[in-house]
Amino acid sequence: MKKSLLLLFLIAASIRSFPQDKKVLFVIVDGIPADVIQKLHPTCLYTIAKEGAFTTAHVGGEKGGYSQTPTISAVGYNSLLTGTWVNKHNVWDNDIAAPNYNYWTIFRFFKEQYPQKKNSHLLILAG
16 A cells, blocks of 8 residues: 555656646556545545546446456456446456457547547556
8 A cells, every 4th residue: 555655646746747738647546445545535646636536436346246347456447447347348357368349448438539649648557
C-alpha cells in the first residue's frame, strides 16, 4: 500500500505540470478496499480526485451467476477497460492467453471519438 500511495503522491505533485491540452488520468488502486481508502482519506489520491472525480468500481460479477469473475488483477483491469465481464473479454487470469478483442476498450472508444489525438492523452496507472 505504501508503494501505491507514494505513486499517487508523485502523480499529485506533477499533475499541475501537464500541458494545457486536457488529459485523462485513470488510477486503478488494486487490492485496497474502497472503505479503507475512504477511511484513510489519502491526501494524494484526493488531490488528484479534486481535479476530476473519485469513484469505485465492482469488477467481480455476480457470485454464482453468469457474470462471476475471478478477482485477479488482469481480469479486473480487462473488465474495467472493456466494460464487460470475464465471460465476454475472456481474460480468466494474469496469463491473458486468449483475449476476445471484439469488445472495445476505452482506448478504442477514445480513438474513434478523437481520431486526431494520440492515446498519450490517456494515462492509466495501476498499483
